[in-house]
Amino acid sequence: MKEGVIGILGLGAMGQIIAKDLHDSFKGKVVYLVRNPSSIKEIAKKYRAEVRIVDISKPESLVKAFKGIDVIIHAVHHEFNVRVMEACLEANCHYVDLGGLFHFTREQLKLNEEFKRKRLTAVIGMGASPGITNVLAKYGAQGLEKVEAVQIRIGMKDFSKYKRVSPLSASYSLQTLLEEFSWKPAVWKNGKMVFVEPLSGREPYVFPKPIGKQKPQYTIHSELATLPFTLRAKNVSFKIAFDDDFVEKVMLLKRLGLTKDEEIEIKHNKINIKSFLVEVLKQLPKSIPKKIEQYEIIRVVVKGIKEKKSKTIILDTKIHSVNETIDKETGVPPSIVAQFILSNQIKERGVFPPELIIPAESFFKELTKRKIFIFQNNKRIN
Amino acid sequence: MKVDFVVLGATGDQGRICSKDLLQAGYTVLLAGRNPDPIQDLLKNKKASFMQVDVRDIKKTAKVIKDSGAKIVLNCVELTWNIEVMKACLLANAHYLDLGGLQEMTIKQYKLEREFKKRKLLALLGCGSTPGIANVMAKHAVEQFDKVDHIDLGFAWDSNIKEFVIPYSIESIVYELTTPAIVLEKGKFKKSKACYFEGTNKFRGVGLQNLYCIVHSEVYTFHKYFKKMGLKNVHYTAGFPEHSHRVIKFLIDLGFSSKEEITVKGTPITILDFTREVLKKKKHPKNYEETENVWVKVTGVDEDMNKTIMMECLTTTLKGYEEAGSNINTGMSISIMGQLFLKGKIDKIGILAPEACVPSQDFFEELAKRKMFVYQDGKKIN
Numbered sequence: 001m002k003e004g005v006i007g008i009l010g011l012g013a014m015g016q017i018i019a020k021d022l023h024d025s026f027k028g029k030v031v032y033l034v035r036n037p038s039s040i041k042e043i044a045k046k047y048r049a050e051v052r053i054v055d056i057s058k059p060e061s062l063v064k065a066f067k068g069i070d071v072i073i074h075a076v077h078h079e080f081n082v083r084v085m086e087a088c089l090e091a092n093c094h095y096v097d098l099g100g101l102f103h104f105t106r107e108q109l110k111l112n113e114e115f116k117r118k119r120l121t122a123v124i125g126m127g128a129s130p131g132i133t134n135v136l137a138k139y140g141a142q143g144l145e146k147v148e149a150v151q152i153r154i155g156m157k158d159f160s161k162y163k164r165v166s167p168l169s170a171s172y173s174l175q176t177l178l179e180e181f182s183w184k185p186a187v188w189k190n191g192k193m194v195f196v197e198p199l200s201g202r203e204p205y206v207f208p209k210p211i212g213k214q215k216p217q218y219t220i221h222s223e224l225a226t227l228p229f230t231l232r233a234k235n236v237s238f239k240i241a242f243d244d245d246f247v248e249k250v251m252l253l254k255r256l257g258l259t260k261d262e263e264i265e266i267k268h269n270k271i272n273i274k275s276f277l278v279e280v281l282k283q284l285p286k287s288i289p290k291k292i293e294q295y296e297i298i299r300v301v302v303k304g305i306k307e308k309k310s311k312t313i314i315l316d317t318k319i320h321s322v323n324e325t326i327d328k329e330t331g332v333p334p335s336i337v338a339q340f341i342l343s344n345q346i347k348e349r350g351v352f353p354p355e356l357i358i359p360a361e362s363f364f365k366e367l368t369k370r371k372i373f374i375f376q377n378n379k380r381i382n
Numbered sequence: 383m384k385v386d387f388v389v390l391g392a393t394g395d396q397g398r399i400c401s402k403d404l405l406q407a408g409y410t411v412l413l414a415g416r417n418p419d420p421i422q423d424l425l426k427n428k429k430a431s432f433m434q435v436d437v438r439d440i441k442k443t444a445k446v447i448k449d450s451g452a453k454i455v456l457n458c459v460e461l462t463w464n465i466e467v468m469k470a471c472l473l474a475n476a477h478y479l480d481l482g483g484l485q486e487m488t489i490k491q492y493k494l495e496r497e498f499k500k501r502k503l504l505a506l507l508g509c510g511s512t513p514g515i516a517n518v519m520a521k522h523a524v525e526q527f528d529k530v531d532h533i534d535l536g537f538a539w540d541s542n543i544k545e546f547v548i549p550y551s552i553e554s555i556v557y558e559l560t561t562p563a564i565v566l567e568k569g570k571f572k573k574s575k576a577c578y579f580e581g582t583n584k585f586r587g588v589g590l591q592n593l594y595c596i597v598h599s600e601v602y603t604f605h606k607y608f609k610k611m612g613l614k615n616v617h618y619t620a621g622f623p624e625h626s627h628r629v630i631k632f633l634i635d636l637g638f639s640s641k642e643e644i645t646v647k648g649t650p651i652t653i654l655d656f657t658r659e660v661l662k663k664k665k666h667p668k669n670y671e672e673t674e675n676v677w678v679k680v681t682g683v684d685e686d687m688n689k690t691i692m693m694e695c696l697t698t699t700l701k702g703y704e705e706a707g708s709n710i711n712t713g714m715s716i717s718i719m720g721q722l723f724l725k726g727k728i729d730k731i732g733i734l735a736p737e738a739c740v741p742s743q744d745f746f747e748e749l750a751k752r753k754m755f756v757y758q759d760g761k762k763i764n
Contacts, residue, residue, distance in 0.1 A: 252632060257661070264656075266651055267655065269646070269651060271651060276651065281636065283644075284637060
């Protein structure tokens with residue numbers, strides 16, 4: 001594998017998983033791009049990474065910090081995706097991110113020509129979902145003459161034992177979660193994009209054991225911005241299950257007006273309600289596990305026609321996480337794909353969703369190394 | 383123009399209710415506060431005027447009071463500032479009434495007794511519903527005993543629509559629910575766990591309610607004024623409907639009651655200020671109505687016989703005050719007590735609580751005019 005330089009922009013929960021995976025699998029140089037270097041001093045020392053200071057609110061700061069880096073993995077919030085991509089264009093870096101929650105994804109795709117012109121690659125939405133889901137959808141659709149439906153369903157069950165449980169623990173960015181709970185989910189129905197009510201479609205669905213019955217709900221997600229068009233599917237939907245207690249708590253915050261994306265005046269200062277809420281929630285004590293044991297299933301059901309017969313392919317990514325965080329399936333794919341770009345396993349230039357550019361077999365092999373397994377109709381394929 | 387009353391904090395919820403009541407009775411009122419926007423309707427009344435006041439500045443507040451010519455100040459500001467307002471009244475030579483200071487602030491306030499007496503001024507503490515109505519009802523009942531042993535008291539409320547509406551000052555709620563409760567037991571003050579659950583009880587007009595023991599100023603003042611009657615036990619309980627208590631507890635658990643600051647764009651914002659402002663924006667549901675029962679149960683001996691008297695005051699949502707719900711009993715009570723003082727029906731000086739000087743018959747009559755009805759052992763007495 002060609003060595004090179006990979007930069008991780010943002011060393012939050014996901015950024016740190018990416019950092020660990022790069023440390024374990026990448027021989028080149030890694031640069032951490034952060035606002036506050038003191039918060040990551042230990043991890044930078046442990047993984048022997050270079051640290052550069054950036055201020056994501058200032059594009060010129062990004063361009064300056066990106067110089068000399070081959071691939072940027074963007075692990076800060078998706079609202080900055082376009083800005084970071086533009087900085088990559090200016091600094092001549094390839095780009096990988098974790099998703100754009102549908103609306104940002106659409107904006108990002110508009111940069112395709114500029115990335116092509118600069119001979120650069122951007123892989124957008126390359127976590128677990130979006131990311132693994134897109135690759136599975138493409139893999140399932142291969143060989144089908146017509147794709148009738150792509151149904152993405154995510155289920156999780158936590159068997160961990162805790163010393164202390166956080167009053168509102170989320171498995172990923174609270175800001176993203178709040179957006180997912182308030183923005184209207186996109187659903188591709190009979191060849192048309194419709195936007196349904198947030199939290200709608202919450203119906204019982206049986207995942208393979210040990211997850212069992214859950215109630216996944218429609219949620220705004222990046223997959224919907226590309227799969228209907230790249231796979232020419234007739235129907236595409238995305239649903240994720242949260243436990244009842246969590247849904248009830250977030251809905252309560254919403255009913256109280258605490259999740260509104262609007263300004264409020266407090267003692268002559270105007271602040272955004274949702275942004276301030278996120279800051280308050282960030283201060284919550286984290287859950288302290290005694291023993292971690294979590295299961296997650298990322299399921300993609302592809303239905304279509306092959307040789308005039310209906311065919312259903314069920315692809316499951318099963319993650320059983322013991323004594324490590326379940327989020328690794330989100331942090332691992334961008335690390336793999338950044339290395340694919342460096343090693344020329346990905347050669348195409350432009351802006352791509354994962355289903356158009358990721359070599360599925362090689363990708364699955366890399367997942368196997370990280371104990372993330374794919375099952376097709378309940379049979380392991382990696 | 384010389385005015386009859388100065389209402390401090392007139393732009394807040396209770397200040398508005400109090401000012402409206404005074405203006406409807408035909409008095410001239412100086413409404414003082416920070417931002418006149420919420421009282422534009424009241425300022426249309428020719429007998430109302432407005433002055434911007436920040437009570438943290440004692441000298442300036444005193445000047446506003448003095449210049450108004452008023453002899454009576456009704457303090458409807460958050461209880462944190464009671465001492466500052468009292469000092470301003472001393473400087474301005476004005477009598478003082480407030481809505482209560484819970485136990486801690488009340489004890490501090492009594493330390494100014496010598497100065498109030500020296501200037502022949504009255505400071506009447508706790509003139510709302512509870513403290514306030516509860517104290518006058520206690521006095522009314524205690525006068526029917528030779529010896530008093532026990533006083534249990536509190537409030538219970540509910541609404542016809544089970545949707546969360548902030549019941550009263552968020553600062554007071556948070557303080558009451560997070561500060562260790564203080565009870566009088568066998569003549570001694572005893573601290574116990576904050577807001578501990580004490581079971582359920584059925585209340586007139588409200589129904590079955592959960593009871594929580596909380597800190598309140600009556601425990602302290604009843605001991606002060608009824609000790610000579612033999613009083614040895616006082617116990618205060620709050621009856622929140624489950625739908626309201628659950629939300630308040632959730633907000634406290636999530637850190638929304640914190641007085642810590644979060645810096646947004648270089649400006650520190652107190653979390654509790656944020657919570658209050660967001661919750662204030664939440665409108666009451668259509669046709670929302672509340673009922674509150676403020677109750678006092680006195681147990682003792684009369685003519686050598688054991689006796690118990692149950693006093694209750696029922697308040698329901700009043701036409702013209704719909705947004706205030708049952709909270710009118712707080713803002714209207716201080717207005718009534720201020721009027722009784724102006725009429726000479728309260729004629730004492732020094733620092734006192736309502737049970738020491740408010741004539742119960744006159745007070746109950748005024749409550750009835752505002753559709754707040756007082757019951758003794760189930761029989762309406764006003």
